[in-house]
Amino acid sequence: MALIAILAGDGIGPEVTAEARRVLDALDLGFDFEEGLVGGAAYHATGHPLPPETLALAKRADAILFGAVGDPSCDSLERSLRPEQAILGLRKELSLFANLRPAKLFPGLEDASALRPEVASAIDLLILRELNGDVYFGEKGMRTTASGLREGYDIMSYNEAEVRRIAIAGFEAARRRRGKLCSVDKANVLETSQLWRDVVIETAAQYPDIALTHMYVDNAAMQLVRNPGQFDVIVTGNLFGDILSDQASMCVGSIGMLASASLSDWRSTLGLYEPIHGSAPDIAGQGKANPCAMILSVAMMLRHSLDMPAPADRIEAAVSAAIGKGVRTADLGGTHSTREMGDAVLAALA
Ligand SMILES: NC(=O)C1=CN([C@@H]2O[C@H](COP(=O)(O)OP(=O)(O)OC[C@H]3O[C@@H](n4cnc5c(N)ncnc54)[C@H](O)[C@@H]3O)[C@@H](O)[C@H]2O)C=CC1
Numbered sequence: 001m002a003l004i005a006i007l008a009g010d011g012i013g014p015e016v017t018a019e020a021r022r023v024l025d026a027l028d029l030g031f032d033f034e035e036g037l038v039g040g041a042a043y044h045a046t047g048h049p050l051p052p053e054t055l056a057l058a059k060r061a062d063a064i065l066f067g068a069v070g071d072p073s074c075d076s077l078e079r080s081l082r083p084e085q086a087i088l089g090l091r092k093e094l095s096l097f098a099n100l101r102p103a104k105l106f107p108g109l110e111d112a113s114a115l116r117p118e119v120a121s122a123i124d125l126l127i128l129r130e131l132n133g134d135v136y137f138g139e140k141g142m143r144t145t146a147s148g149l150r151e152g153y154d155i156m157s158y159n160e161a162e163v164r165r166i167a168i169a170g171f172e173a174a175r176r177r178r179g180k181l182c183s184v185d186k187a188n189v190l191e192t193s194q195l196w197r198d199v200v201i202e203t204a205a206q207y208p209d210i211a212l213t214h215m216y217v218d219n220a221a222m223q224l225v226r227n228p229g230q231f232d233v234i235v236t237g238n239l240f241g242d243i244l245s246d247q248a249s250m251c252v253g254s255i256g257m258l259a260s261a262s263l264s265d266w267r268s269t270l271g272l273y274e275p276i277h278g279s280a281p282d283i284a285g286q287g288k289a290n291p292c293a294m295i296l297s298v299a300m301m302l303r304h305s306l307d308m309p310a311p312a313d314r315i316e317a318a319v320s321a322a323i324g325k326g327v328r329t330a331d332l333g334g335t336h337s338t339r340e341m342g343d344a345v346l347a348a349l350a
């Protein structure tokens with residue numbers, strides 16, 4: 001029987017995870033579930049945001065459902081103890097380097113998009129974000145300059161093996177979609193990006209069927225709102241992918257709609273599934289959070305880790321039906337609560 005690790009975390013993490021769990025319970029697919037402490041909740045209970053028991057649970061699970069971490073009361077802790085280190089640690093420890101963040105407009109959400117309806121409705125893209133390298137994992141610190149000024153630094157780097165494996169994942173993803181791959185970098189300024197671009201071009205030799213283009217990240221941010229329909233798969237680094245995917249979420253209505261899968265290989269079955277948003281402390285505990293991103297993450301989990309495409313399709317259809325009926329949390333311009341949105345998805349599943 002497959003084991004699902006449930007790591008709900010902080011803020012709205014437990015609220016949206018509860019709705020995802022209700023969907024899984026309704027589907028009754030015969031999984032074992034085990035919950036683990038993570039993030040600020042784990043720090044407050046155990047003194048560490050990623051306790052060894054949680055890491056061990058994640059390693060022995062078949063898939064991990066992750067809510068969100070982040071707790072303002074932890075913001076002045078030394079960095080290694082902050083909640084965010086838990087998700088960074090899980091991604092690194094499990095070698096989850098390929099982060100799939102699909103963005104597509106659900107019919108009915110045209111008005112929620114920050115873009116004009118005819119621009120928004122053309123969106124069907126996948127941001128493939130590298131997750132194990134870049135400036136997030138480089139040497140960092142605070143030092144004092146010769147003139148006595150405080151200086152913070154974070155080293156940005158990628159080696160060619162790291163770029164090659166995410167490039168391969170990008171080409172493979174494009175092959176399974178519409179055959180277009182856009183590699184986003186800042187090669188006009190950064191050596192890290194120059195290597196990225198060189199290795200993506202080298203890798204392209206094995207994928208003559210894929211139409212490869214390159215775009216600087218500043219232009220990509222602009223093109224995402226000017227003409228997002230031009231994109232199929234975007235492959236990019238950790239930092240650029242983090243930023244561009246939050247932006248893409250508003251192009252399709254809300255950050256509360258975007259799910260993600262973090263995989264260790266494009267063929268691997270182990271995965272961590274989480275909404276792209278964080279713990280949203282500004283709305284936590286108020287029943288306002290949109291649970292759709294978390295529920296759609298369950299669908300990604302069933303498809304990628306558990307080889308269950310049929311219930312995955314059912315979940316996506318149920319979310320679409322709930323949206324189609326006009327059920328909307330506040331981020332989508334409505335007044336329904338987290339629970340009511342979950343209820344609507346459950347009703348559409350039945
Ligand atoms: N993977 C993770 O666990 C992530 C954790 N974080 C952490 O979360 C904390 C808050 O970070 P923020 O920058 O505020 O990003 P955030 O994604 O938590 O929130 C940004 C804005 O979007 C809204 N929002 C987010 N998810 C929503 C949902 N499901 N429904 C309705 N509205 C939603 C929030 O209310 C807020 O106004 C920080 O501690 C940050 O480090 C941020 C991003 C990812």
Ligand SMILES: CC(C)CC(=O)C(=O)O
Pocket residue numbers: 084087088242276277278
């Ligand atoms: C909390 C950060 C480490 C990551 C983030 O913003 C994200 O994964 O989207």
Ligand SMILES: [Mg+2]
Pocket residue numbers: 242243246276
């Ligand atoms: Mg982010």
